[in-house]
Amino acid sequence: MMISACRGGNAQGEAPMPPATEVDFFEAHVSTAGIQKKFPGNVEGSVSVDVKAQVSGYLDAIYVKEGDYVTKGQRLFQIKSEVFNEQVNNARAVLKSAIANQATAKIEVEKLQPLVEGKVVTEIQLRSAQAAYDAASAAVAQARASVSSASLNAGFALITAPVSGYISRIPKRIGNLVTPGDQQPLTTLADINTIYVYFSMSESEYIGFRREVVKDPGMVNNVQLIIADGSEYDQPGKLETASGNIDPATGSITLKAVFGNPDKLLRSGGSARVVINQKVESALSLPMASVKDIQDRFFVFKLGDSNKVSMSPVQIVGRSGKNYLVNDGIKAGDKVALNSIDVLVDGMQVKPVIVKIK
Numbered sequence: 001m002m003i004s005a006c007r008g009g010n011a012q013g014e015a016p017m018p019p020a021t022e023v024d025f026f027e028a029h030v031s032t033a034g035i036q037k038k039f040p041g042n043v044e045g046s047v048s049v050d051v052k053a054q055v056s057g058y059l060d061a062i063y064v065k066e067g068d069y070v071t072k073g074q075r076l077f078q079i080k081s082e083v084f085n086e087q088v089n090n091a092r093a094v095l096k097s098a099i100a101n102q103a104t105a106k107i108e109v110e111k112l113q114p115l116v117e118g119k120v121v122t123e124i125q126l127r128s129a130q131a132a133y134d135a136a137s138a139a140v141a142q143a144r145a146s147v148s149s150a151s152l153n154a155g156f157a158l159i160t161a162p163v164s165g166y167i168s169r170i171p172k173r174i175g176n177l178v179t180p181g182d183q184q185p186l187t188t189l190a191d192i193n194t195i196y197v198y199f200s201m202s203e204s205e206y207i208g209f210r211r212e213v214v215k216d217p218g219m220v221n222n223v224q225l226i227i228a229d230g231s232e233y234d235q236p237g238k239l240e241t242a243s244g245n246i247d248p249a250t251g252s253i254t255l256k257a258v259f260g261n262p263d264k265l266l267r268s269g270g271s272a273r274v275v276i277n278q279k280v281e282s283a284l285s286l287p288m289a290s291v292k293d294i295q296d297r298f299f300v301f302k303l304g305d306s307n308k309v310s311m312s313p314v315q316i317v318g319r320s321g322k323n324y325l326v327n328d329g330i331k332a333g334d335k336v337a338l339n340s341i342d343v344l345v346d347g348m349q350v351k352p353v354i355v356k357i358k
Helices: 001-011 081-115 123-156 203-215 219-220
Strands: 021-027 028-052 056-062 075-079 158-160 163-165 187-202 223-226 237-241 250-260 271-287 292-293 296-304 309-320 321-329 336-337 350-354
Touching: 001 081, 028 075, 028 321, 081 123, 123 158, 187 203, 187 271, 203 219, 203 250, 219 237, 219 271, 223 237, 223 250, 271 309
Parallel strands: 021 350
Antiparallel strands: 021 336, 028 187, 028 271, 028 309, 056 075, 075 158, 163 187, 187 250, 223 271, 237 250, 271 321, 292 296, 296 309, 296 336, 309 321
């Protein structure tokens, strides 16, 4: 009776085995997919020009406002021009004096020539007069150059737009002294009808990129842009190399993506992400939900014998929509867990349900 009682007690004390967790699995298969690689970049206009003074003086007038669109040759700033106008007047007066001296020297030469022929005066006197005439002619040329220089300086007092574009910030105000040596420009003009987005690739990324371009030359003309608000820019772009060398300090190379900007939505100084679309043949595609990320390493759970799962590392080469593309860790035909990956552990027995994914 005691033995029977003990046996009965053990049977009642044993806990029933919990049922196996039901997990959806899909079969990995090879397909053709597109990878999107994104790179942060800086936006610049196709033309960006610093406007600086070429002569020193006090700012007398500002003809534009910040944000205005101006055309090439349009007036921007005026420096007080009185001093430059006086320099022009003085240079012209010096020129008139030089011309008068030249005329006098020429008369002297013409007067001595017949006297030398008649042997009234010596030839040395004629040579001396000719030298004086040559010196007077040189003085005239120098005076003409001074007039041109003074006129140029007077012209520089009016600052016009060197290119068409948008006016950026104008830090100076009327009455401020401006000089050619100022570190800060009077303003910056940016032509943003076409914009450049500069970004960098590491050396290894660039080598891989060039190899892919050989296989698919059209990828350089299939570039997208994600702008600052997270939306996709509606203009297509193309890639160009902005630098021919690897920067030894960073180990990267600079490229630029070129986009049209008909609505002037993008401005110089902005930021965006360049998206390069790459076509991958024979890729193994996994839904992101099936991949576990542990300290920047990626794992999946594969279904094995006796319905037990094994945790396997995978090598991700890119993304395509909501899927990862892998080149190591799984093969076509492997059954991979689609859900419940947070509760799965290596060697755990499950109840598999095979599902199909698009």
